[in-house]
Amino acid sequence: xxxxxxxxxxxxxxxxxxxxxxxxxxxxxxxxxxxxxxxxxxxxxxxxxxxxxxxxxxxxxxxxxxxxxxxxxxxxxxxxxxxxxxxxxxxxxxxxxxxxxxxxxxxxxxxxxxxxxxxxxxxxxxxxxxxxxxxxxxxxxxxxxxxxxxxxxxxxxxxxxxxxxxxxxxxxxxxxxxxxxxxxxxxxxxxxxxxxxxxxxxxxxxxxxxxxxxxxxxxxxxxxxxxxxxxxxxxxxxxxxxxxxxxxxxxxxxxxxxxxxxxxxxxxxxxxxxxxxxxxxxxxxxxxxxxxxxxxxxxxxxxxxxxxxxxxxxxxxxxxxxxxxxxxxxxxxxxxxxxxxxxxxxxxxxxxxxxxxxxxxxxxxxxxxxxxxxxxxxxxxxxxxxxxxxxxxxxxxxxxxxxxxxxxxxxxxxxxxxxxxxxxxxxxxxxxxxxxxxxxxxxxxxxxxxxxxx
RNA sequence: GUGGUUGUAGCUCAGUUGGUUAGAGCGUCGGUUUGUGGUACCGAAAGUCGUGGGUUCGAGCCCCAUCUUCCACCCCA
Numbered sequence: 001x002x003x004x005x006x007x008x009x010x011x012x013x014x015x016x017x018x019x020x021x022x023x024x025x026x027x028x029x030x031x032x033x034x035x036x037x038x039x040x041x042x043x044x045x046x047x048x049x050x051x052x053x054x055x056x057x058x059x060x061x062x063x064x065x066x067x068x069x070x071x072x073x074x075x076x077x078x079x080x081x082x083x084x085x086x087x088x089x090x091x092x093x094x095x096x097x098x099x100x101x102x103x104x105x106x107x108x109x110x111x112x113x114x115x116x117x118x119x120x121x122x123x124x125x126x127x128x129x130x131x132x133x134x135x136x137x138x139x140x141x142x143x144x145x146x147x148x149x150x151x152x153x154x155x156x157x158x159x160x161x162x163x164x165x166x167x168x169x170x171x172x173x174x175x176x177x178x179x180x181x182x183x184x185x186x187x188x189x190x191x192x193x194x195x196x197x198x199x200x201x202x203x204x205x206x207x208x209x210x211x212x213x214x215x216x217x218x219x220x221x222x223x224x225x226x227x228x229x230x231x232x233x234x235x236x237x238x239x240x241x242x243x244x245x246x247x248x249x250x251x252x253x254x255x256x257x258x259x260x261x262x263x264x265x266x267x268x269x270x271x272x273x274x275x276x277x278x279x280x281x282x283x284x285x286x287x288x289x290x291x292x293x294x295x296x297x298x299x300x301x302x303x304x305x306x307x308x309x310x311x312x313x314x315x316x317x318x319x320x321x322x323x324x325x326x327x328x329x330x331x332x333x334x335x336x337x338x339x340x341x342x343x344x345x346x347x348x349x350x351x352x353x354x355x356x357x358x359x360x361x362x363x364x365x366x367x368x369x370x371x372x373x374x375x376x377x378x379x380x381x382x383x384x385x386x387x388x389x390x391x392x393x394x395x396x397x398x399x400x401x402x403x404x405x406x407x408x409x410x411x412x413x414x415x416x417x418x419x420x421x422x423x424x425x426x427x428x429x430x431x432x433x434x435x436x437x438x439x440x441x442x443x444x445x446x447x448x449x450x451x452x453x454x
Numbered sequence: 455g456u457g458g459u460u461g462u463a464g465c466u467c468a469g470u471u472g473g474u475u476a477g478a479g480c481g482u483c484g485g486u487u488u489g490u491g492g493u494a495c496c497g498a499a500a501g502u503c504g505u506g507g508g509u510u511c512g513a514g515c516c517c518c519a520u521c522u523u524c525c526a527c528c529c530c531a
Contacts, residue, residue, distance in 0.1 A: 004504095007521085007522065055529095057528080057529055100531090128531085130530080133455080133528095135525060136524075138529090142531065143531090144531065296530090315530060316531060319531065341531065342531080343530090343531030344531080372489085402488075404487080404490075406490090407491035407492090408491055408492085418490085418491085420489070424489090434490075436492085439491090439492090441490085
């Protein structure tokens with residue numbers, strides 16, 4: 001049998017692990033500088049915790065875990081014969097792999113509410129799983145790096161998260177990212193204006209194509225989706241969103257003048273935009289994007305999405321938003337939260353494509369001792385112990401193999417120094433130290449050797 | 455979930471309209487060099503051609519199914 005791994009999963013080589021932890025550490029460091037504390041939650045949760053939080057599409061993409069034992073015995077006979085997959089699933093599966101980090105976090109907050117001091121700022125870097133069809137930058141197992149604040153409605157949080165995005169991407173050398181921002185309140189008031197909430201998705205999808213296919217075709221698509229001519233006339237200002245963020249906001253304000261909710265959304269956006277303008281950004285661009293919808297059901301206020309620099313074909317590398325009542329589902333009212341997520345795996349691919357990885361030193365020994373046999377090996381091991389106590393990575397080749405093999409090993413692993421200590425050296429109580437880069441070698445005493453390897 | 459695409463040695467790939475024992479480069483291992491790596495030369499091992507069916511005198515090549523890869527839609531990180 002040929003060994004293989006499930007689709008959408010990956011193995012990581014030592015150099016990939018090194019690069020991944022470089023990204024991870026950059027993000028974690030930034031999180032802590034911004035005042036977030038780490039938590040971890042289980043890989044799988046009770047299905048009831050996850051189901052219904054991500055919309056219909058999301059439910060379909062949740063990996064369900066089969067109950068243990070004779071699970072079919074407990075399933076309803078009729079449902080089985082009728083092949084009612086969804087209903088049967090709820091009877092034979094009570095657990096599921098986590099789909100994101102935000103919902104488990106909300107559960108955590110409610111469960112530990114008495115131990116938590118609010119506002120609570122937590123970060124979490126863990127894998128999540130989605131039963132999606134894999135493609136470029138889309139995996140079935142991938143890491144999310146989340147930071148959220150719960151227990152504060154302050155719009156300063158939104159402004160801070162934009163600073164956080166900017167800080168991380170700047171540190172990674174990934175400049176010219178675009179942070180898109182929108183507000184759910186604006187979206188739902190646009191839905192009011194065009195006449196129907198259920199048309200909103202079609203509407204934003206069509207509007208999003210404005211740059212590519214032009215206004216006429218966009219209007220055509222909207223009409224074909226059942227949006228009235230009258231509604232399209234009303235939202236004309238949206239077609240002219242070419243100006244600055246503030247100009248766009250003004251246009252929105254006029255368009256949504258009749259909607260209290262819409263005006264509230266504009267006000268919130270304006271706060272964030274103004275704050276960010278005052279604070280400045282190092283390398284990212286902030287852009288108001290009314291077509292940004294985001295599927296996750298629980299967002300109620302600001303929504304964010306980060307896209308890679310132009311020219312890199314990649315879905316969003318980060319996203320987030322404000323959710324006013326996520327904890328309410330678990331029985332804790334009036335706790336507003338806002339948070340963002342970094343997509344580690346996609347950031348990796350973007351950095352790789354742009355050649356932005358610095359050469360990372362792989363964990364490897366600084367010096368390899370050639371194994372000549374038991375007596376010589378013991379003689380070497382004594383020095384190796386001393387070197388290790390001084391944090392110098394040293395190792396003895398495990399077998400008394402041919403010299404050539406041992407040297408080749410050192411060469412392939414790019415080990416800087418090799419020590420040869422055969423019977424001659426043992427007798428004279430010295431070591432032969434060879435520099436593998438220059439090829440030079442010299443004899444030296446034990447203290448001398450340790451000093452040279454420091 | 456819908457549509458398309460890919461699979462030949464550890465890796466990257468050749469393989470003619472279907473025709474004997476399926477090839478190359480890199481890598482691996484051995485040797486030239488039994489206390490010296492990177493270079494060079496010589497040699498070897500390694501493939502049920504993704505898997506299972508089918509068509510055919512004959513299948514790596516054609517057909518079907520399935521798995522996998524990548525891509526688009528959808529959705530998203």
